[in-house]
Amino acid sequence: MSGLIGDWHALLVLLLAGILPNEVWRMLGLWLGGGVDESSELLVWVRAVATAILAGVIAQILVLPPGALATVPAALRYGAVVAGFLAFLGFRRSIFVGVASGEIVMVGGTIWLG
Amino acid sequence: MSCAPRSLFHWPAVSLPPFDSPKWQTSPRAFAQGLRATASTVLTLVLFATYLGIGALAHDTGFSLVWVLASTVFLWAGPAQIILISTLGSGATAAQAAIAVTVSAIRLFPMVVSVLPMLRLPATRKREMILPAHFTAVTLWVECFRLLPLVPRERRIAFTNGLGVGLVTASSIATTIGFLLAANLPRTLAAAILLLTPLAFLLSTARNSHRLVDRLALLLGLALYPLVSMLNTGVDILISGVSAGTIAYGVHVLRKRGA
Numbered sequence: 001m002s003g004l005i006g007d008w009h010a011l012l013v014l015l016l017a018g019i020l021p022n023e024v025w026r027m028l029g030l031w032l033g034g035g036v037d038e039s040s041e042l043l044v045w046v047r048a049v050a051t052a053i054l055a056g057v058i059a060q061i062l063v064l065p066p067g068a069l070a071t072v073p074a075a076l077r078y079g080a081v082v083a084g085f086l087a088f089l090g091f092r093r094s095i096f097v098g099v100a101s102g103e104i105v106m107v108g109g110t111i112w113l114g
Numbered sequence: 115m116s117c118a119p120r121s122l123f124h125w126p127a128v129s130l131p132p133f134d135s136p137k138w139q140t141s142p143r144a145f146a147q148g149l150r151a152t153a154s155t156v157l158t159l160v161l162f163a164t165y166l167g168i169g170a171l172a173h174d175t176g177f178s179l180v181w182v183l184a185s186t187v188f189l190w191a192g193p194a195q196i197i198l199i200s201t202l203g204s205g206a207t208a209a210q211a212a213i214a215v216t217v218s219a220i221r222l223f224p225m226v227v228s229v230l231p232m233l234r235l236p237a238t239r240k241r242e243m244i245l246p247a248h249f250t251a252v253t254l255w256v257e258c259f260r261l262l263p264l265v266p267r268e269r270r271i272a273f274t275n276g277l278g279v280g281l282v283t284a285s286s287i288a289t290t291i292g293f294l295l296a297a298n299l300p301r302t303l304a305a306a307i308l309l310l311t312p313l314a315f316l317l318s319t320a321r322n323s324h325r326l327v328d329r330l331a332l333l334l335g336l337a338l339y340p341l342v343s344m345l346n347t348g349v350d351i352l353i354s355g356v357s358a359g360t361i362a363y364g365v366h367v368l369r370k371r372g373a
Contacts, residue, residue: 010181017208018198019188021216023248029226030240030247044366046224048331049359053221054252054319055335056351056358057193058312063340066200067171068304081313088317095156098317103306110302 072110080106129154130264144269148276151261157253158284160314164192165285167307169292170299171196175203179293186289187282191251192311194218217352225255232262233270242271249278252315256322327366334358 061069062077069077084102091097130147131137138144152158165186172182177199185195194215201211226247233246257277265273292307299307316336323329338354347353 010177011184013202013208013211014181014185014189014198017202017212018185018194018215021212022189022191022194022219022222024216025219025221025223026226026247026250027244029223029250030230030243033223033227033230043224043228044327045359045363047228048327048362048366049356050221050224050228051319051323051328051331052335052338052358052362053218053351053355054193054315055332056339056355057197057218057221058315059336059339059354060343060351061193061196061308061312063343065308066196066203067174067308068301069308071301072305072309077309080309081316084313085316085320088320093321095160095314095317095321099160099310099313102313103309106309107302107306110305 072106073113076106076109076113080109130261133266138266138269141269141272144265144272145276145279147265148273148278149280151257151273151277152280152284155257157256157314157318158281160310160318161192161253161281162284162288163307163310164314165288166292166295167304167310168192168195168199169289169294170296170304170307171199171292172289173293173296174304175199179290182289182293183286186286190248190282190285191219191222193315196308196311213349217349220352221355222250225252226250229255229258229274232258233274235268238271246271246274246278249274249282252318253281254278256318259322325366326369327362330365331359331362334361 062081063074065072065077080102083105084098087101088094088098130151136143137147168186169182172185182195182199185198189195189198197214197218198211201214202208206214229246229250230243233243254274254277258274261277262270262274296304316332319332320329323332335355335358338358339350342354342357343350345353
């Protein structure tokens with residue numbers, strides 16, 4: 001990757017492989033979504049698909065983890081997220097409590113496993 | 115952050131001025147309210163932590179600070195940034211990375227489609243909504259559904275732009291700190307920061323899923339991806355997302371007919 005540090009080629013890759021393929025969906029939404037009614041059935045479906053795709057992104061980070069997360073055993077990664085979700089449900093749906101609990105389980109488990 | 119430790123345990127109460135307040139009279143004032151709202155949400159804290167992780171990941175993968183800052187400001191989608199950095203870092207070609215990014219970004223289309231009707235007046239032109247559309251990502255999407263009903267309709271674009279600028283600024287600061295810290299970060303801490311993204315995205319989406327159809331879509335999306343990923347199609351997220359979302363919608367339609 002050293003060839004990609006800070007030069008124009010890396011920024012070109014960012015534009016072509018990152019910014020444009022990402023931004024195109026926002027601009028398409030702006031272009032095509034103008035006529036869609038706020039309470040339409042189409043939006044219910046579209047929102048369900050958006051939620052499920054985001055769920056897929058979450059699952060992908062856990063199943064095929066990036067960087068240092070790959071050094072954490074799979075069972076511990078899944079266990080930490082399940083613990084975080086249960087704490088979230090059990091503590092008035094608090095995002096803070098859920099995130100903190102998941103992190104404690106992961107860090108604690110890593111230290112315990114050595 | 116204006117959060118006292120106690121308020122961190124609850125979703126902070128929304129404190130926006132009433133509709134007839136002079137604080138909504140001009141667009142710059144509405145922009146300032148949006149900027150201020152950035153400091154009143156736990157999601158900013160979560161976003162901050164996520165971008166610490168992205169800065170650290172970019173450093174470890176060999177990208178420059180300018181590169182990762184440009185990705186935060188112009189790409190502005192946490193999962194897509196993580197996917198781009200990790201696919202390029204693992205030796206994939208730019209074309210393969212572009213496909214992975216664009217598949218993860220499809221979810222932005224329905225987000226924009228569902229946010230824009232809340233911003234629009236009959237006289238609103240498309241170009242006024244380019245900036246709000248760019249800022250649309252999961253955090254802004256969730257916050258728009260929570261806050262925009264409390265904002266006078268004619269000030270919603272300015273408010274959303276203020277919110278967006280505030281979130282991007284906080285994230286850019288976090289990206290820089292994460293990048294600079296990365297060299298000295300113990301491995302367990304780096305892993306903990308990377309785990310923040312799936313945790314935060316899962317819980318904020320669950321928090322925002324009030325209807326059965328959205329909860330079902332979340333659950334089925336999580337369950338289907340690991341199965342579909344075994345097919346190794348390159349568009350696994352797209353296949354699992356569209357299937358799970360459509361099944362959830364089908365259940366919604368059947369229940370409505372039955373009722």
